[in-house]
Amino acid sequence: MFYASVLSAGVLLCAFSAHADDRDQLKSIQADIAAKERDVRQQQQQRASLLAQLKAQEEAISAAARKLRETQSTLDQLNAQIDEMNASIAKLEQQKASQERNLAAQLDAAFRQGEHTGIQLILSGEESQRGQRLQAYFGYLNQARQETIAELKQTREQVATQKAELEEKQSQQQTLLYEQRAQQAKLEQARNERKKTLAGLESSIQQGQQQLSELRANESRLRNSIARAEAAAKARAEREAREAQAVRDKQQEASRKGSTYKPTESERSLMSRTGGLGAPRGQAYWPVRGPILHRYGERLQGELRWKGMVIGASEGTEVKAIADGRVILADWLQGYGLVVVVEHGKGDMSLYGYNQSALVSVGAQVREVRAGQPIARAGARRTTYRPCGQ
Numbered sequence: 001m002f003y004a005s006v007l008s009a010g011v012l013l014c015a016f017s018a019h020a021d022d023r024d025q026l027k028s029i030q031a032d033i034a035a036k037e038r039d040v041r042q043q044q045q046q047r048a049s050l051l052a053q054l055k056a057q058e059e060a061i062s063a064a065a066r067k068l069r070e071t072q073s074t075l076d077q078l079n080a081q082i083d084e085m086n087a088s089i090a091k092l093e094q095q096k097a098s099q100e101r102n103l104a105a106q107l108d109a110a111f112r113q114g115e116h117t118g119i120q121l122i123l124s125g126e127e128s129q130r131g132q133r134l135q136a137y138f139g140y141l142n143q144a145r146q147e148t149i150a151e152l153k154q155t156r157e158q159v160a161t162q163k164a165e166l167e168e169k170q171s172q173q174q175t176l177l178y179e180q181r182a183q184q185a186k187l188e189q190a191r192n193e194r195k196k197t198l199a200g201l202e203s204s205i206q207q208g209q210q211q212l213s214e215l216r217a218n219e220s221r222l223r224n225s226i227a228r229a230e231a232a233a234k235a236r237a238e239r240e241a242r243e244a245q246a247v248r249d250k251q252q253e254a255s256r257k258g259s260t261y262k263p264t265e266s267e268r269s270l271m272s273r274t275g276g277l278g279a280p281r282g283q284a285y286w287p288v289r290g291p292i293l294h295r296y297g298e299r300l301q302g303e304l305r306w307k308g309m310v311i312g313a314s315e316g317t318e319v320k321a322i323a324d325g326r327v328i329l330a331d332w333l334q335g336y337g338l339v340v341v342v343e344h345g346k347g348d349m350s351l352y353g354y355n356q357s358a359l360v361s362v363g364a365q366v367r368e369v370r371a372g373q374p375i376a377r378a379g380a381r382r383t384t385y386r387p388c389g390q
Contacts, residue, residue: 028307029215029218029219029222030219032215033212033215033216033219036208036211036212036215037212039208040205040208040209040212043201043204043205043208044205046201047198047201047202047205050194050197050198050201051198053194054191054194054195054198057187057190057191057194058191060187061184061187061188061191064180064183064184064187065184067180068177068180068181068184071173071176071177071180072177074173075170075173075174075177078166078169078170078173079170081166082163082166082167082170085159085162085163085166086163088159089156089159089160089163092152092155092156092159093156095152096149096152096153096156100149102145214334217334218334218335221333221334221335225329225333230347232328232343234347236326236343237343237345237346237347240270240345241345243270244270244271247263247267247270247271248271250263251263269324269368269370285320285321285322285323285371285372286311286320286322287311287319287320287321287322287352288311288313288317288318288319288320288378289313290311290312290313290314290317291311291312292309292310292311292312293309293310293311293312294306294309294310295309296308296309308351308353310354313378314378315356315378315379315380316356316377316378317377317378318359318374318376318377318378319340319352319355319374319375319376319377319378320371320372320373320374320375321342321350321369321370321371321372321373321375322342322350322371323342323344323350323371324344324368324369324370324371325342325343325344325345325349325350325368325369326342326343326367326368326369327340327341327342327360327361327362327367327368327369327375328341328342328343328349328362329341329362330358330360330361330362331362333353336351336353336354337353337354337355337379338353338354338355338356338357338358338376338379339351339352339353339355340352340355340358340360340375340376342369342375352375352376354378354379355376355377355378355379356376356377356378356379356380357376357377358375358376359374359375359376359377360375360376
């Protein structure tokens with residue numbers, strides 16, 4: 001869809017033969033539709049490619065998330081094992097400390113008792129079986145305590161070794177976790193960028209489809225309006241042609257008889273408005289006086305050309321009929337604004353668009369207009385507009 005802008009008031013005039021120019025106008029619209037369809041198809045192909053890439057990225061992100069969960073689970077297990085090891089080491093340390101305290105107390109007691117017994121033995125010169133048994137008992141007890149302490153030490157060293165191994169695995173898993181998180185972040189960033197691109201493309205496609213729908217609707221409205229106007233104009237033209245021919249027959253009959261036949265005012269109007277635009281006989285008027293902003297056939301863009309002319313005029317300026325005729329349409333049409341269409345006979349019509357208001361209407365009786373008669377007032381052209389037939 002193409003737009004032009006003019007910073008002044010303007011009047012759109014399309015004078016055309018209803019039987020000759022319609023196909024060209026429709027071809028221009030259809031060419032624009034075809035170009036827009038190509039653009040939309042290309043954008044849809046880009047969209048399909050982006051969707052395929054997004055699908056692959058979603059799968060990669062899903063796999064990365066799965067690995068991340070597995071790594072996190074392993075790390076959680078290692079942390080739990082390390083916590084258990086720490087608890088075991090703390091318990092062993094407590095047991096070791098308790099054993100060491102007990103051993104110290106026993107050794108101290110044995111020393112004290114052993115010292116006292118030894119003096120008595122020296123003074124008495126006697127050996128006591130009871131003292132020997134007591135010393136042997138303390139010896140066995142001390143040995144057992146020392147063995148227990150050694151076992152505790154060995155167990156503690158083993159637990160410490162296992163803890164060190166677990167901490168190394170923990171460090172490795174933590175490093176892997178950081179790497180996987182970084183990879184996942186990159187994947188998500190790439191996905192988000194593609195989503196933004198896709199969103200922009202979706203918006204462009206939607207806009208293109210809306211424009212395409214509007215073009216097709218304009219095409220349909222143009223077809224329908226022209227078809228209705230042609231049908232009505234054809235019926236009137238045939239009837240008025242017969243009536244005009246009857247007037248000419250009267251003139252010829254009077255001429256053969258050596259007299260003249262003076263048509264009535266109504267008959268003169270009939271003869272004038274059924275003559276078409278091909279032979280204006282000096283009656284044609286400009287709809288408004290002003291600079292020509294766009295000429296008929298002027299290139300608009302690509303294959304599109306203007307199918308009428310746009311004349312600059314002040315807002316509210318009277319727009320006049322270019323020739324005698326009948327008003328067959330005075331209504332708002334999308335793409336053309338308020339439009340007045342005048343039928344001039346022989347299939348010729350003139351279309352006046354971009355109007356502020358219409359000074360004529362189509363009622364029960366089709367309104368007859370004379371050349372130069374005001375039929376509308378020019379509208380404000382401070383907004384965008386479309387060319388005639390586009």
